[in-house]
Amino acid sequence: MMRHVLCALLLAGVSASGLAAAPDLHGRWMQGGLIRGQTEPGAQVWFNGKPLRVSPAGDFAFGLAYEEGPAAELRVRLPDGSEQRHEYAVERREYDEQRISGLPQKMVTPPEAALKQIALDNQRVAAARARDSAHADFAGGFDWPLSATVSGVFGSRRILNGEPRQPHFGIDLAAPKGTAIKAPAGGVVSLARDDLYYTGGTIILDHGQGVSTTYLHLSRLNVKPGQRVEGGQTIGLVGATGRATGPHLCWRANWFDTRLDPSLIVDGKPVSKGERRP
Ligand SMILES: [Zn+2]
Structure with missing residues (x-):
């Protein structure tokens, strides 16, 4: 009592x-x-x-x-x-709804032949996010990985060709192909692969204690799994690999399997579409 x-x-x-x-x-x-x-x-x-x-x-x-x-x-x-x-x-949020129609069906439903690869990709990503490392690089805070206009925000509910999908858990940063992506804080590379089915060139940085950030659709990877990176170090280049409609960085953040909004981590407030950051 x-x-x-x-x-x-x-x-x-x-x-x-x-x-x-x-x-x-x-x-x-x-x-x-x-x-x-x-x-x-x-x-x-x-x-x-x-x-x-x-x-x-x-x-x-x-x-x-x-x-x-x-x-x-x-x-x-x-x-x-x-x-x-x-x-x-905990402050409650109103998430956007994003309706995209007229997408080629192969972008909405993967072909049978890709299912095995998608399952393997998911396992690899889940294993990287599950790491509970002792280092505490998150403690110094985070910076933006590049300077760009926001073209997609965290949490948008997606309806593709009329079918509700998993919400968009990243921030899309529109930048030309080849733009350098900088580590937002120190960490260890827990995944670096150039061939994921949906996300193409993909990097996950482990900032310690389950805090991780993810970089999707890269045209080039400059780091290898297990490598230590410092904040501000170039880890790769923007691209449109995997299932992307154009060059951009899809930036994500996690605490284990809990999806986080990267803009809250850097700025303490959610970004809006069309906003330039930083
Ligand atoms: Zn995205």
């Missing part, structure tokens, strides 16, 4: 006396957001009941899903055994 009262106080933004301060958090409590936190070294942290990895320096991270909320819970147990529980309101 007491626990419940404390929780309600915290949700209202009132700090109760005798409680340790909430951990230091960066990021927006919005669907698709990434929260980066810092607590005392040696503390344990749970997000919605899931234990998180905490770096030796006290860094941790977690993502807010596409349809997260309306509230989320963070629990911290400090090395002295004291426990804090905080509840946060």
Whole structure:
């Protein structure tokens, strides 16, 4: 009962006396957001009941899903055994609806012969996203991978030739073929392949603790799996490989299999179509 009262106080933004301060958090409590936190070294942290990895320096991270909320819970147990529980309101989003008609049927339904490759691609991508690495490159924040006009936003509900599909979980950045793509933060290359069925030249960077970013349709890959990259390093070039209608970078971000909005991670606010970033 007491626990419940404390929780309600915290949700209202009132700090109760005798409680340790909430951990230091960066990021927006919005669907698709990434929260980066810092607590005392040696503390344990749970997000919605899931234990998180905490770096030796006290860094941790977690993502807010596409349809997260309306509230989320963070629990911290400090090395002295004291426990804090905080509840946060998650901002709800209105996602665009994108109707595309008149697409060649092969772009909407893959041919039988491609199904095996698609299944293998999905396995490889899932394995890269599942990595729970000890490094904490996410802790320093993220930059845009290139300068471009936004041509597609996170979360658009897609209706292709009249059939509802998985929402678009990337940000499309319209840039000419051959534009350099820079790592938005340090990390380790967890996938680099030039032959994925839908996404063509594809790179996934592991920024630690399940935080990853993905780069699709590249015309060239400059990195290899297992390679360490620093923020600002060119990892590949923009292209239109795979099933793309023209040259652009489809940029994605994940916390494990939770889809995140890259613009929230960089800017703290969602971008709009036609906007130039950065
Ligand atoms: Zn895209």
